[in-house]
Amino acid sequence: VAHGLVVDAGSVRCGDQLLVGGQALTVVDMAALPRGGRRLTFGTGETFTMGPATVVWATRTIPVRR
Numbered sequence: 001v002a003h004g005l006v007v008d009a010g011s012v013r014c015g016d017q018l019l020v021g022g023q024a025l026t027v028v029d030m031a032a033l034p035r036g037g038r039r040l041t042f043g044t045g046e047t048f049t050m051g052p053a054t055v056v057w058a059t060r061t062i063p064v065r066r
Contacts, residue, residue, distance in 0.1 A: 001063075002062075003060050004059055005057075005058055005059075006055050006057060006058070007055065007056060007058045008050070008052070008054060009038040009051065010036065010052070012038065012058065013027070013060065015061065017058060017060075018048070018056050025042040025043070025044060025046065028043050033049065035051075037049060037050055037051045037052055037054075038050045
């Protein structure tokens with residue numbers, strides 16, 4: 001099941017699909033930065049630096065429990 005949510009540098013996860021510049025990009029890798037930021041790498045090879053106060057819309061797929 002896919003859920004829409006707002007994420008910041010502390011809550012973003014690999015596999016999240018972020019809406020950046022009107023384009024949906026999937027996070028495949030992350031690196032911690034000083035002062036609470038994160039450098040995200042997307043499946044396209046592009047990177048995005050999130051500061052600790054940056055918030056973006058994301059879609060996160062959560063498995064259905066049976």
